[in-house]
Every structure is written in structure tokens, then in C-alpha cells.
Amino acid sequence: MLANFPLLLALLAIVSLLICIIYLRIHAFIALILISALTAVFGGVTIDNIVPTMMQGFGSTLASVALLVGLGAMIGKILEVTGGAQVLADSLINRFGISRAPFALGIASLLFGFPIFFDAGLIVMLPVILSVAARFKGSVLLYALPAAGAFAVMHALVPPHPGPVVAADLLGADIGNLLFWGVLVSLPTWYFGSYLFARWIAPRFDVPLPSLFSASHNDASAPNDTHLSESLPPLGQVLSILLLPLLLIFLNTGISTYLVAYSIENKSTLLMVLQTIGQTPIALLITLLICLLLFLPKLGKQxxxxxxxxxxxxxxxxxxxxxxxxxxxxxxxxxxxxxALSNALSDTGMPIIVAAFVIAASLRIAQGSATVALTTTAALVAPMLATQAQLSQADLCFIVIAIAGGASVLSHFNDSGFWLVSRLFGMDEKTTLRTWTPMVTLIGLFAFLFAGVLSLVF
Known part of the structure; x- marks a missing residue:
């Protein structure tokens, strides 16, 4: 039994997954279930709790992903077939130029990523990314990674996303200050860690367009029935469809941030209704219904x-x-x-901002969830701050950003985001490990680096 050696157990589990998926070519779904069961057995989970433990992790992930992917895929399919995604792609290209199309997609994703979560934002932007990539051929990574990296950066570093908000609350950092410093750090972090990396790595991996929405993506000379009507939807209509979930989710996150900042516990009925409308699944459902109504005259019910x-x-x-x-x-x-990791790393004697990054990175690598790594590290670091000299609000914000950077590194098999990116862009596991994993690691390292430099200056 390896229950008394959890770090060794985690290492053996990850190595076993690598062998099963990459070398034995076992399907990832089967391999993950098999290794999860064996890990539970050797990790000391009682026999009667093995299946419930597995189902809890499986069910909680599906609860947050399935509705978003399903609703987002429907919206994306309608936009792709009606030509809406192509309209927005053409507009971006006309404004920024062909050579700057990846940059334009990244900037648009940074703006979209301010209130919207990583997975939902990626799903909404996916048809636009595919449309741009289909027009210019080449590796889809050149267009996918800057956009995916933008959503990852905003989700990790900038309120009102839940990770930095919870960490700020635990450490006593002001949300307004964290918003300022988070945005300031996120821009160069995305540029160096995601955009420049994408331009360097994309020519080295020829990743074709996935046929997620339509096989027509794979053929730029596809017949005219790709778009069912000769008249493409106007740009304003397409933007309204894409911006609607953004605004609804921003409504929810803005209200939530306001309630946390001012410690308001008794919410009015109106606030609760507005928050419910702004929940990501409801926001996407409303958007889908409006999308159906807009295109009903053109396409028909069937x-x-x-x-x-x-x-x-x-x-x-x-x-x-x-x-x-x-x-x-x-x-x-x-x-x-x-x-086990918390006990091993909580008293290392390192500077507080370095210790925060190392603990968060270790937890992230070991158990996969960036949110768990971020919030757990913040809870561990909070008592350490009591032994420090008086820290400014800026110092607290830099520590939160360092934690968020550590919680972003080395996305791999135990991270549901790894599999989402892999499947959405049609990459196998080895390619995802060699592209997505180093990119998010660079994002985490740059965020920590910029936060560390700023902590020395301010």
C-alpha cells in the first residue's frame, strides 16, 4: 500500500497514465478510469468509497463542463453554418491584417475573458478561431494558442474570477487593487507567455483543423452549401450573440464582487434573479434561445x-x-x-512570495485543479503573513498573483482543462503535452516573475 507515501503514489499514477496513453495507445477515457481506480485502491481509499470517490470527481467536473460545452457547441454550430463566425473573422482580419490575425484573436479573447470563465470563453470563441484558421491554412495552433492563453491568463490572474477573488479574501487583499495589478501583469504575461510562444511553436506542429462543427472547415474550397443563405448575417448581429453571454456573466460576477467587497449577506430578490441570469449555463441558454429566434426566419425550425x-x-x-x-x-x-505537500513546503524559510509560488505550483502539478491549488495555498500562506512586517496592499496583491502563477503551471493529465483543450483542437495527448503544457507553464512563470519584480519596486 502506498497510502503513507502520497507523493510517490501521485508520481506513479502520472507515469502509469503516460505509459497507457502514449505508449500502449489505450484510449484516454479508459486509461483515466483504470488509473483512477488503481490510485484509489493503493491510496488507502476504503473499498466502499472507491466508486463514490471516482464518481464525485467525475460528476463535479461534468456539472461545470457538460452544459457549457453542449450549449456553446450549438451556438458555435449555428454561427458557423450561417456564416456568422466567418463575418467576425473577416472583420478582424480586415482591421488587423493577415499577419496579425493571431494577435487580434488574442486581444479579443483577453476582452472576452475579463468576466467569462476559461472553458465557456473558449467554447464561445471556438468557431471564430476555426474560421480564421480555415481561411489561412497552416497549423491551427497559431490561432488557437493565443486565444486559449488569453482566457487562461484572465481566469487565473484577474478578478472577478473565483480563484483570485477567494485568494484575495483569504489574504486580505483589496479587490480593486488586485484588479489593477492583475490586469497590469496579465497583459505582458499573455504577450510573452502565450502570443510569442504560439508564433514560435506553431510552425513546429502541423495541427490540422478539427471537424468539431463541420467537415467544411477542413476544405477552404467547400461548396457554397457551407452557408445556407447567400446573405451573411450583419456584423452587429454576430457581435450581439457573442457579447450577450459576456454581458450576462459580467452582471453576475460584478454583483458577486460587490457583495464580497462590502460584506453584504442579505441579498434582495432582484439581485438573486440577476445573479441567476448571469450564471454561465443560464447565460449561454439565453444566448442560444435568442440565436435560434434570430435565425429562425432564415433556416426554419427543422x-x-x-x-x-x-x-x-x-x-x-x-x-x-x-x-x-x-x-x-x-x-x-x-x-x-x-x-502531504502542504506539510512539506509550508515551512521552507523561503521568501513569502517565492514560497507561495512553489506551494501553489506543487499542488497544481500533483492534483490538477488550479482553483484548488490557488485557494489551498492562500489558506496556507495566510498564517505566514502574520509573522511578516507590515505588508502593503500592493504586496498582498503580488502574493496573490504569485499564487495564481504557481496554480497555472504544468497542466497535464489530472487537469480537466488539459483534456478540454486537447479535444476541442483535435490534438493527441503527446502534442498537447508539448504545446499547451509548456505554454501555461510559461504563463505561470511570467506572472510570478512580473509580480516578483513589481514587489521589489513598489
Whole structure:
């Protein structure tokens, strides 16, 4: 039994996954379930709790991913078939030029990523990314990584996303100050860690366009039935569809941030209704319904029904594999690996900002969840601050950013986001490890570097 050696257990589990998926070519869904079960057995989980532990990790991941992917895929399918995604792609290209199309996608994703979560933002932007990539050929990574990296940066570093908000609350950092410093750090972090990396790595990996929404993406000379009408939707209509979930989610996160900042516990009925409307699944559902109404005269009831049905078939593998990745991460957490790492790293004698980064990075690598790593590290670091000299609000914000940077590094098999990116962009596991994993690691390192430099100056 390896229950008394959780760090060794985690290492053996990850190595076993690598062998099963890359060398034995076992399907990722099967491998993740098998290794999760074995990890639970050797990690000391009682026999009667093995399956419930696995299902808890699987179910909690599906609860946060399945609705978003399903609703987002329907919206994306309609935009792709009606030409809406192509309209926005053409507009971006006309304004920024062909050579700066990846930069334009990244900037748009940074703006979209301010209030919207990583997975939801990526799903909404996916048809636009694919449309731009289809027009210019080449590796899809040149266009996908800057956008995905932008959502990852904003999700990790900038309020009102839950990780930095919770960490700020635990450490006593002011949300307004964290918003300022988070945005300031996120821009160069994205540029160096995501955009420049994407331009360097994309020519080295020829990743073709996935056929997630339509096989027509794979053929720029596809017949004219790609778009069912000769008249493309106006740019304003397309933007309204893409911006609607953004505004609704911003409404929810803005209200939540306001309530936390002013410690308001008794919410009015109106605030609760507005927060519910701004929950990501409801926001996407409202957007889908409006999208259906807008295109009903053009496509008709039956065609819209068929498009929604067609959108769901390709995403089943994405949802199941992502859920299995959440299962693996949940099993690792249940074995106590987080507590083991916390005890080993909490009293290292390192500077507080360095210790915060190292602890968060270790927890992230071991159990997969960036949010768990971020919030757990903040809870561990909070008592350490009591032994420090008086820290300014800026210092507290830099510590939060350092924690967020550590919680972003080395996304791999135990991270559901790894599987989501892998499946959405049609990459195998080895390619994802060699592209997505180093990119998010660079993002985490640059965030920590910029926070450390700023802490020496301010």
C-alpha cells in the first residue's frame, strides 16, 4: 500500500497514465478510469468509497463542463453554418491584417475573458478561431494558442474570477487593487507567455483543423452549401450573440464582487434573479434561445433542430474525457496528496512570495485543479503573513498573483482543462503535452516573475 507515501503514489499514477496513453495507445477515457481506480485502491481509499470517490470527481467536473460545452457547441454550430463566425473573422482580419490575425484573436479573447470563465470563453470563441484558421491554412495552433492563453491568463490572474477573488479574501487583499495589478501583469504575461510562444511553436506542429462543427472547415474550397443563405448575417448581429453571454456573466460576477467587497449577506430578490441570469449555463441558454429566434426566419425550425442535434454528437468524447480527467484529479485529492505537500513546503524559510509560488505550483502539478491549488495555498500562506512586517496592499496583491502563477503551471493529465483543450483542437495527448503544457507553464512563470519584480519596486 502506498497510502503513507502520497507523493510517490501521485508520481506513479502520472507515469502509469503516460505509459497507457502514449505508449500502449489505450484510449484516454479508459486509461483515466483504470488509473483512477488503481490510485484509489493503493491510496488507502476504503473499498466502499472507491466508486463514490471516482464518481464525485467525475460528476463535479461534468456539472461545470457538460452544459457549457453542449450549449456553446450549438451556438458555435449555428454561427458557423450561417456564416456568422466567418463575418467576425473577416472583420478582424480586415482591421488587423493577415499577419496579425493571431494577435487580434488574442486581444479579443483577453476582452472576452475579463468576466467569462476559461472553458465557456473558449467554447464561445471556438468557431471564430476555426474560421480564421480555415481561411489561412497552416497549423491551427497559431490561432488557437493565443486565444486559449488569453482566457487562461484572465481566469487565473484577474478578478472577478473565483480563484483570485477567494485568494484575495483569504489574504486580505483589496479587490480593486488586485484588479489593477492583475490586469497590469496579465497583459505582458499573455504577450510573452502565450502570443510569442504560439508564433514560435506553431510552425513546429502541423495541427490540422478539427471537424468539431463541420467537415467544411477542413476544405477552404467547400461548396457554397457551407452557408445556407447567400446573405451573411450583419456584423452587429454576430457581435450581439457573442457579447450577450459576456454581458450576462459580467452582471453576475460584478454583483458577486460587490457583495464580497462590502460584506453584504442579505441579498434582495432582484439581485438573486440577476445573479441567476448571469450564471454561465443560464447565460449561454439565453444566448442560444435568442440565436435560434434570430435565425429562425432564415433556416426554419427543422434545420435549426438538425443543427443543434449535429452539434452534440462530436462533443460526447470531449465531455467524457474531460470528466474522466476530473475524476483522476479528484482521486488524487482524496488520497491526501495536498496535505502531504502542504506539510512539506509550508515551512521552507523561503521568501513569502517565492514560497507561495512553489506551494501553489506543487499542488497544481500533483492534483490538477488550479482553483484548488490557488485557494489551498492562500489558506496556507495566510498564517505566514502574520509573522511578516507590515505588508502593503500592493504586496498582498503580488502574493496573490504569485499564487495564481504557481496554480497555472504544468497542466497535464489530472487537469480537466488539459483534456478540454486537447479535444476541442483535435490534438493527441503527446502534442498537447508539448504545446499547451509548456505554454501555461510559461504563463505561470511570467506572472510570478512580473509580480516578483513589481514587489521589489513598489
Amino acid at each position: 434545420k435549426l433542430h438538425d443543427l443543434c442535434n449535429d452539434a452534440l454528437a462530436p462533443i460526447c468524447a470531449i465531455i467524457l474525457v474531460t470528466g474522466a480527467g476530473g475524476m483522476f484529479g479528484g482521486v488524487l485529492r482524496a488520497t491526501g496528496i495536498g496535505d
